[in-house]
Amino acid sequence: PSRVGPTPHHLYNGQAALAFQSASPGLPRMSERPPLRPGLVPSAPQVTSEKLCRAQQELHFQAATYLCLLRSVREHGALHQEYHGKGERSPEEVAGLVGFRLPQQPGGKG
Amino acid sequence: GWRRLLEVVPPLVTQWHAAVCATKRKRFYQNVSISQGEGGFEINLDHRKLKTPQGKLFTVPSEALAIAVATEWDSQKDTIKFYTMHLTTLCNTALDNPTQRNKMQLIHAAVKFLETDTVCYRVEEPAALAELQRDEWDPVVAWAEKRYNVAIGSSTSILGPNIPASTKETFVSHLASYNMWALQGIEYVITQLKSLILSMGLIDRHITVEKAVLLSRLEEEYQIQRWGSVEWAHDYDLCELRARTAAGTLFVHLCSESSTVKHKLLQD
Numbered sequence: 001p002s003r004v005g006p007t008p009h010h011l012y013n014g015q016a017a018l019a020f021q022s023a024s025p026g027l028p029r030m031s032e033r034p035p036l037r038p039g040l041v042p043s044a045p046q047v048t049s050e051k052l053c054r055a056q057q058e059l060h061f062q063a064a065t066y067l068c069l070l071r072s073v074r075e076h077g078a079l080h081q082e083y084h085g086k087g088e089r090s091p092e093e094v095a096g097l098v099g100f101r102l103p104q105q106p107g108g109k110g
Numbered sequence: 111g112w113r114r115l116l117e118v119v120p121p122l123v124t125q126w127h128a129a130v131c132a133t134k135r136k137r138f139y140q141n142v143s144i145s146q147g148e149g150g151f152e153i154n155l156d157h158r159k160l161k162t163p164q165g166k167l168f169t170v171p172s173e174a175l176a177i178a179v180a181t182e183w184d185s186q187k188d189t190i191k192f193y194t195m196h197l198t199t200l201c202n203t204a205l206d207n208p209t210q211r212n213k214m215q216l217i218h219a220a221v222k223f224l225e226t227d228t229v230c231y232r233v234e235e236p237a238a239l240a241e242l243q244r245d246e247w248d249p250v251v252a253w254a255e256k257r258y259n260v261a262i263g264s265s266t267s268i269l270g271p272n273i274p275a276s277t278k279e280t281f282v283s284h285l286a287s288y289n290m291w292a293l294q295g296i297e298y299v300i301t302q303l304k305s306l307i308l309s310m311g312l313i314d315r316h317i318t319v320e321k322a323v324l325l326s327r328l329e330e331e332y333q334i335q336r337w338g339s340v341e342w343a344h345d346y347d348l349c350e351l352r353a354r355t356a357a358g359t360l361f362v363h364l365c366s367e368s369s370t371v372k373h374k375l376l377q378d
Contacts, residue, residue: 004304039323052166060317061315061363062363064318065318065319065356065359065360066316066356068319068320068352069196069197069319069353069357071361072349072350072356073194073196073349073353076346076349076350076353077194079342079345079346079349080346082342083346103117
């Protein structure tokens with residue numbers, strides 16, 4: 001994985017690798033950066049510009065929103081399956097709902 | 111007589127059964143991919159290009175949105191559950207515009223919600239709920255007033271708050287800066303949350319989806335805490351609202367961003 005920050009525009013063959021990797025272990029969060037010792041010149045640019053900061057916040061929000069979408073759809077589906085979806089009814093069951101029986105059964109409507 | 115009826119009814123029942131289940135369809139494709147066409151990004155289901163309900167070619171302006179839509183299609187198992195595919199639905203609405211509204215009509219529909227905004231409509235009783243509304247809703251109303259430099263307030267009157275014309279004009283102006291696609295998304299979120307203020311809170315990334323949904327459902331949450339609930343029913347509605355709100359919010363942001371800006375940042 002590249003050193004570049006998370007990007008929503010990388011595509012990996014249709015997989016949702018939208019790289020919402022604000023939780024990625026490879027990417028140090030700003031709060032985890034060690035404090036700069038006085039007199040020490042950093043070799044890599046520090047993430048201090050407001051523009052980059054805001055972009056990261058926006059990306060984090062987007063990631064959190066997408067996660068909420070995926071999680072909610074999954075949870076809703078699970079609840080639907082358990083409590084609403086009794087599976088597709090067979091024609092026999094549906095006929096039974098309205099008080100009919102199918103012709104295969106001799107005697108018809110009881 | 112009734113024997114003849116028994117020959118006729120089962121096929122009718124099967125037809126009715128199939129019609130009722132029209133919201134589902136078997137997954138008929140293996141591979142999902144996206145490609146870039148003249149009108150934008152397209153979704154391919156095997157070799158077929160996805161179309162809207164009105165038969166138009168399905169194209170979206172944002173690559174990230176296209177991936178998210180493709181993911182919805184790829185996530186379907188044996189049957190396609192259209193009611194779970196919120197981003198696809200939003201794109202279809204933007205493309206087909208079934209209610210045939212123009213930009214100004216959408217904007218005015220959105221701003222009109224301010225007159226009945228959930229967070230402005232207060233109860234006087236029970237006292238505990240009134241207090242909860244003050245504690246939870248006052249801050250977000252204050253945020254909107256400050257952010258947009260408008261007067262909104264709240265009211266216990268059955269007529270709701272009296273929103274000054276200047277406040278409405280400010281929101282109309284602000285919403286006019288969004289493109290048609292983003293506006294469809296904004297109007298959708300407002301309809302789901304029954305609140306323009308909460309929706310702007312989301313669009314401006316001031317509150318999360320979970321928080322916005324909680325605030326939208328504050329009275330329900332209060333009643334549930336007091337009286338208990340059929341837990342799964344409560345969670346069911348909650349998940350549904352979260353899913354729709356999250357989809358709408360993501361849709362707005364993906365339709366509003368400019369990819370050029372993102373690329374420049376990547377080079378740092």
